[in-house]
Amino acid sequence: xxxxAIEFRGITKRFGSVTANNNVDxxxxxxxxxxxxxxxxxxxxxxxxxxxxxxMPDEGQIYVDGKPVSILSPKDAFDNGVGMIHQHFKLIDxxxxxxxxxxxxxxxxxxxxxxxxxVTEICNKYGFDIDPAKKIYDMSVSEKQTVxxxxxxxxxxxxxxxxxxxxxxxxxxxxxxxxxxxTMKEDGKAIIIITHKLNEVMEISDVVAVLRKGEHIATVxxxxxxxxxxxxxxxxxxxxLDIARKDPVNPVPRxxxxxxxxxxxxxxxxxxxxxxxxxxxxxxxxxxxxxSGQKELLEAVAGLNKIxxxxxxxxxEGKEPAELVGLSPMKIKExxxxxxxxxxxxxxxxxxxxxxxxxxxxxxxxxxxxxPFIDRKGPEKLAADVFEFLEVKTPHIDYPVRKLSGGNxxxxxxxxxxxxxxxxxxxxxxxxxxxxxTSYVIYDLMCEQKEKGTAVVFVGEDLxxxxxxxxxxxxxxxxxxxxxxxxxTTTKEEIGLLMTSVGGKEEN
Amino acid sequence: MNEKTPFIRIAKREDASKKRIWTVRxxxxxxxxxxxxxxxxxxxxxxxxxxxxxxxxxxxxxxxIKQVVKNAIPLLGTGLALAPCFRMRYWNIGAEGQITMGxxxxxxxxxxxxxxxxxxxxxxxxxxxxxxFGGLWSAIPAIFKSRWGTNETLFTLMMNYxxxxxxxxxxxxxxxxxxxxxxxxxxxxxxxxxxxxxxxxGWVIVLLLVAFMFVYMNYTKHGYEIAVLGESENTARYAGMxxxxxxxxxxxxxxxxxxxxxxxxxxxxxxxxxxGVAGGVGFTAITVCWxxxxxxxxxxxxxxxxxxxxxxxxxxxxxxxxPASISDIITGIILLCMLGxxxxxxxxxxxxxxxxxxxxxxx
Numbered sequence: 001x002x003x004x005a006i007e008f009r010g011i012t013k014r015f016g017s018v019t020a021n022n023n024v025d026x027x028x029x030x031x032x033x034x035x036x037x038x039x040x041x042x043x044x045x046x047x048x049x050x051x052x053x054x055x056m057p058d059e060g061q062i063y064v065d066g067k068p069v070s071i072l073s074p075k076d077a078f079d080n081g082v083g084m085i086h087q088h089f090k091l092i093d094x095x096x097x098x099x100x101x102x103x104x105x106x107x108x109x110x111x112x113x114x115x116x117x118x119v120t121e122i123c124n125k126y127g128f129d130i131d132p133a134k135k136i137y138d139m140s141v142s143e144k145q146t147v148x149x150x151x152x153x154x155x156x157x158x159x160x161x162x163x164x165x166x167x168x169x170x171x172x173x174x175x176x177x178x179x180x181x182x183t184m185k186e187d188g189k190a191i192i193i194i195t196h197k198l199n200e201v202m203e204i205s206d207v208v209a210v211l212r213k214g215e216h217i218a219t220v221x222x223x224x225x226x227x228x229x230x231x232x233x234x235x236x237x238x239x240x241l242d243i244a245r246k247d248p249v250n251p252v253p254r255x256x257x258x259x260x261x262x263x264x265x266x267x268x269x270x271x272x273x274x275x276x277x278x279x280x281x282x283x284x285x286x287x288x289x290x291x292s293g294q295k296e297l298l299e300a301v302a303g304l305n306k307i308x309x310x311x312x313x314x315x316x317e318g319k320e321p322a323e324l325v326g327l328s329p330m331k332i333k334e335x336x337x338x339x340x341x342x343x344x345x346x347x348x349x350x351x352x353x354x355x356x357x358x359x360x361x362x363x364x365x366x367x368x369x370x371x372p373f374i375d376r377k378g379p380e381k382l383a384a385d386v387f388e389f390l391e392v393k394t395p396h397i398d399y400p401v402r403k404l405s406g407g408n409x410x411x412x413x414x415x416x417x418x419x420x421x422x423x424x425x426x427x428x429x430x431x432x433x434x435x436x437x438t439s440y441v442i443y444d445l446m447c448e449q450k451e452k453g454t455a456v457v458f459v460g461e462d463l464x465x466x467x468x469x470x471x472x473x474x475x476x477x478x479x480x481x482x483x484x485x486x487x488x489t490t491t492k493e494e495i496g497l498l499m500t501s502v503g504g505k506e507e508n
Numbered sequence: 509m510n511e512k513t514p515f516i517r518i519a520k521r522e523d524a525s526k527k528r529i530w531t532v533r534x535x536x537x538x539x540x541x542x543x544x545x546x547x548x549x550x551x552x553x554x555x556x557x558x559x560x561x562x563x564x565x566x567x568x569x570x571x572x573i574k575q576v577v578k579n580a581i582p583l584l585g586t587g588l589a590l591a592p593c594f595r596m597r598y599w600n601i602g603a604e605g606q607i608t609m610g611x612x613x614x615x616x617x618x619x620x621x622x623x624x625x626x627x628x629x630x631x632x633x634x635x636x637x638x639x640x641f642g643g644l645w646s647a648i649p650a651i652f653k654s655r656w657g658t659n660e661t662l663f664t665l666m667m668n669y670x671x672x673x674x675x676x677x678x679x680x681x682x683x684x685x686x687x688x689x690x691x692x693x694x695x696x697x698x699x700x701x702x703x704x705x706x707x708x709x710g711w712v713i714v715l716l717l718v719a720f721m722f723v724y725m726n727y728t729k730h731g732y733e734i735a736v737l738g739e740s741e742n743t744a745r746y747a748g749m750x751x752x753x754x755x756x757x758x759x760x761x762x763x764x765x766x767x768x769x770x771x772x773x774x775x776x777x778x779x780x781x782x783x784g785v786a787g788g789v790g791f792t793a794i795t796v797c798w799x800x801x802x803x804x805x806x807x808x809x810x811x812x813x814x815x816x817x818x819x820x821x822x823x824x825x826x827x828x829x830x831p832a833s834i835s836d837i838i839t840g841i842i843l844l845c846m847l848g849x850x851x852x853x854x855x856x857x858x859x860x861x862x863x864x865x866x867x868x869x870x871x
Contacts, residue, residue, distance in 0.1 A: 015520060056517060058858075304745060330748030350746055352739045362732060363747040372728045 003066030005030045005159050005190035006051065006082070011060035013046055020046040022214045023060070028207075030158070033181060033191045035201040035222070038211035039234055039435030044194050047211070048161045052084035053077035064159075083152030084161040089144050091136045097147045098132035101154050115154075122153050126183045141290065142173040149180070159190045166200060168290055171463060171496040178204050196435070198227040199464060210234055235437045243443050243468045246451060251279035251471075253315055254424055254455035255301065255337075260310035262296050270296040272479045274310070278424065280317065283446060283456040285470030285487060287463060287495050293479040294459045298426045301457075302337065303329040316423055317453065330367070338422030350413050353402030357383035357394065360401055361416055386415035390441065414442055418449060425449050428459040443469055463492045475499055517858045529853050536849030540842040547837055553830050562835070565823020566816045570706070572823070577707045578777060579815035582607070582769045585714045586793035587800065587807040588721045589765035592758050595725060595802055596738040600759060602649065602664025603766045604790030605671030606642040608783070610767020611774040612675055613641035615692065615781040618699035618774075619683065627698040634699065635771055642767015643760040645671065650759030654752040660759075668790070676783040683781070692781045701776035708776030715808075717765065722804045734758055766790070799846060814839065 007027040116132040299305035361379035431439040475498035545555035593600040614634035649663035685693035800806035821835025
């Protein structure tokens, strides 16, 4: 019998009192694509990091091609033919593709021509489309990812680990990536892909390994399973995978944005002439490739971003319309515009990592009341409510939120924003990095807000979710509105096209 | 595991128990004392005797204790002043200059107004002047930082030399007492802080400041703003805080308290103004602040410990003629051990053999 490409035997890894992986036995064969599936904090990334030489297992043994190995560094990993493509690319912006590939290789002569030739060879073999002389800063996200993959292949990797590779890609780019993965598989590579998206799991992988709370639950053939079953294995119980989307009741304009233009601190136009209406009782989805102006749009409405021109008219229920441009963030918040903004690093804005739940609830109320002293009672009660209602997993409510898992951090943030009963609720990447179960809790909360008559603006990454959750979807491309579509009738492909073009024109 | 496993690995330890924390700290202190003994031996002294002298000269007699308290007052006061800045991640290392400017402002009134008012009022005026001047001096770099993004570490540091230079100029110029003496005249006794239990009453003021700072940092809106801003400027902005206001206000408060320390030192101890009025306190206080992990109550203990060490050092010099700089070395060793031991509280070391055993047990 042929040896497994990679095998984990009895792997255990602990961080302090937390057991990230417990006695994991798992293998992957050559010429196979395996999906590694699990909720947040189930130990997927930890397990892969041990294979990639970033962590050392506390117990157990890793075998590569049947031989026991000790992987102490990423270099050891490469020597064993294991390469990992991380979620955050590790490329030097001002270098070309070939230079990035050559980086860190200490053998032989530094001959860029030779490297470039080999890169071209790899491209031809697997069907990549990349110019070795192109600089990284000129590349799209998808191209950067390609360079990462080439880097790994160049070092002779037989096993590739991809950590959530599709999170940053458009549907078109994703299908291109998948076809490349299939070519690599035919070439005999073993591929492990970490993903949260079940439809992708079903589409690309041959086998699915499910982790739950650090333990390996099962490995099943993709052809013999279905999303419902996989979810149950991940979560440990049956989960409803439907979003109960009701028709909007009596939508009235709540936010009317016209001709909004913003620049960032470097003077680059980030939003160009953006106009749209967000209605109460409706969820307006915002789609777009990362960095198309989503962040700037929400920040502009919240008063955090300087506005060059345009107007934002806010019409609270039963009140006169008011202009928000020029008001301070505090005033806008008091008017009832809430921002549950989850930035890339999640704790960078909206939450204070070093504080507990109570301290974070205070961010909303710290300025209330007279006198120099801060009110702790109200926030304490709110923290207790959020803790109970959203089932936040924390040792106690004053435990620093930085130490909580991503999902729980998110619950604290969204819980607090909803508690202010806003009339406009803006959320960006509210489910980023969340497991399925928690994501659906968040979706339900959004729907609940909508039914209460709140205007919900939901910036999302997963198009399938946007299509199921939203009433209308606004697509941004390069800071401009490239279309507003009805979520009930549009298709993923249509949105995908809008994401890369303004008004039907192809960009570049 | 095979032989490629590293001999020692470091792993993060979460939530060490109280007992463990204190065991490690006491052990670190013991190690520091032992290392100190080696230094004494090298310096040619009997280490046991040397430690004995350090303790008896500082805590063994009344005058020693008084001196210790006198040394601890500015350390504690300045440590407290720096705490809100450090909580805000605003690296104010300009306490030295803020102390000097506070002392200068107080001195102006001590020299010029002593005949115009009763002692209590004069002292009050001097105190207020020192608060205002220290605060303004400290607000300058804060304004620059929040307006134009200048680096406050360099800025506050440079301001120290300016402040000291100004006083040196006053000393030799406009405020000089006897021409050519380079000395500012002694204060009238109306401008000298009264004594309480043998030490100038600044110790009461700093103890009040301990309580004030504890409440300010933990129970007020200002304290909350400082904590949030220290964690993330974006979060503070998002919560509707005025970054400029909070930064400048906090820096000014810090400088004001430093200024008050300058007033207490000039009026209570030196009874005159010298360019060296701060005498390095502004820097040592940074150590006090961090060793105490910004906790005002812990600062009381640490400033007292440092004061004991420095008084013990002068005892060594007079009794055993061991140079006082030896005690600086000892102080350094103690600080290094106390700060270094935090590593053993937060991390644990895993040795290869032990790990292999664990592995077998698991198998």
